[in-house]
Amino acid sequence: VGADGTRTFRLTAQEGTTRFVPGVDTPTWGFDGDLLGPTLRASRGEQVAVEVRNTLPEATSVHWHGMHLPAAMDGGPHQPVEPGATWRPTWRIDQPAATLWYHPHPHGRTEEHIYRGLAGFFLLDDPAAADVGLPDEYGVDDVPVVVQDRKLDADGDLDLSGGGELGVLGSLVTANGVRGAYLEATTQRVRLRLLNGSTARTYAFGFADDREVLQVASDGGLLPEPVPTTRVQLSPGERAEVVVTVAPGERVRLRSYPPDLGRVVAGYAMGANDTFDVLELRAAQDLAPSPPVAATLTTLEPLPEATVTRTFDLQGRQINGRRMDMDRVDATVEKGATELWEVRNLDLFPHNFHVHDVQFRVLDIDGEAPPPALAGAKDTVYLEPRRTYRLVMRFEDHADPTTPYMFHCHLLLHEDEGLMGQLVVV
Ligand code: C2O
Ligand code: CU
Known part of the structure; x- marks a missing residue:
């Protein structure tokens, strides 16, 4: 500083x-x-x-x-x-x-x-935020975990070939770059900040004994309240923070189970449903006490009523029938505007949707309220085939008519091949 x-x-x-x-x-x-x-x-x-x-x-x-x-x-x-x-x-x-x-x-x-x-x-x-009992000692009981899958060729080089419709799905799964990673837990509760850093694979994280964890945050910060769950599903680019309780001396593995990808044609899900070990927690015999997690974590400010509605249809490598063009602006947004984006995956294979600059709220999915894990601030959301996701977002400030922000699918093969658009705030 x-x-x-x-x-x-x-x-x-x-x-x-x-x-x-x-x-x-x-x-x-x-x-x-x-x-x-x-x-x-x-x-x-x-x-x-x-x-x-x-x-x-x-x-x-x-x-x-x-x-x-x-x-x-x-x-x-x-x-x-x-x-x-x-x-x-x-x-x-x-x-x-x-x-x-x-x-x-x-x-x-x-x-x-x-x-x-x-x-x-x-x-x-956020120093001003209330203390809600989350473990917060970095590297001790507050640990970032980026999960990625890769594939090696016969020479041991990274292999990006044969990606098919989704991109490469590898069986070399790492946590923070390490295969067979473990974490020595010294406290009763551990907070894991999970990031899906994979190019194409969606994970459904859970513990091998199906113990419940508390999901306390999603992409953009704390959830309104902790969500008890046995599975946390993350598509590429998404994050979730979970608090897991361990017993003295025990060992328990965090795994990735077959994700629920929705109405995906079976052929497209080949290899996408494999189960992997990600990280083993090894608890010490003496565990330092952890504070209880508060029942209310944050109050999400309600967003103003949207004044603009846009539709984004994702199909193949195109959004609304067009591939990414560095010289074309796809959406011009008024500074301060709150917008409602209706996003649809018209394919029978997975996409997701990421918007730069903002954290959005998932208003509904096919008209139904989102599950509690999607009730907070999000910047990336999985798009099940043939469903409509209504997202609300506010472009508060930072007008710059000449420099665009991106919105795109975070399955990176799709992004690179054109499933991306540009917005400017004016
Ligand atoms: Cu994580 Cu446009 O990116
Ligand atoms: Cu995609």
Whole structure:
């Protein structure tokens, strides 16, 4: 933190190698290391600045997924960082506490850049928020967990071939880059900040003994109240925070079970329904006491009545019949407007939908209220085939008629192949 109060981070995108499998060094990319990147953390109200240096052999970019910020700082395809160059975005943190993340977003190359290992957490705190009993000691009882799947070829290199309709589904599943990861729990309760950092796979997380956990947050921050559940389903890009209670000395595995993808044609779900171990919790014999989780976590401010309605039909690699065009603006939004977006997946395979700059609310799905896990602030939502999701969002500020924000499917093959559009706030 400098004299002017700005919190500055430095990230260098670089080449490296990772040993996912014993004896095999796989070429990977990382920020400040061989794979993934450091956790960045800032508080509401703070001015942050990042120096993003690119030492890779090609252009990349760094997008702050879930962040409310000016379009020119967003790190999408219009803010490339050329090899050898440094990009310096700066903005003020102006949203509730949340588990966000950062990842590359170069035009047509996002899938490969994330698959190679470029991703990290960006945690936001809100000092003014009430203490609601969530474990909060980073790395001890408050632990970010990015889950990703990959595939290696015979030489041990990352393999993005044969993706089919969804993109690559690999059977090499890692938590924070590690296969067979474990966490030594030293407290009664542990908060896991789960991120689906995969390019295509949807996970349904749950413990091997089907114990109940409390889901306390989704993409954009705390849920109104804790949701007791045995499964937490996340499509690519989504996050959830869960609090799990452990007993002294026990070991229990977090797994991914077959997700409920909706009315997907069976052939498209090939390999999408596999079960994986993700992370083992190993509890100490002596566990420090944890506070109880409060029954009310936050009060979501009601959004004003929407004044604009738009429809977005996703089909194949197109939104409303058009593929992404860097030179075409698909939606022009008035600064301050609250909008209702009706989003439909017309295919019989999965998509999801992510909007930059805002956190939206899922108003309803085919006219029905969303399940409690979707009742909070979201920036990415899974789209079951043949359903209509009505999303409400407010574009508060940050007008910039010349720099667009993106909205797109976060199945990254789809995004790269054109399932993306551009909006400007004027
Ligand atoms: Cu996580 Cu447009 O991105
Ligand atoms: Cu898609």
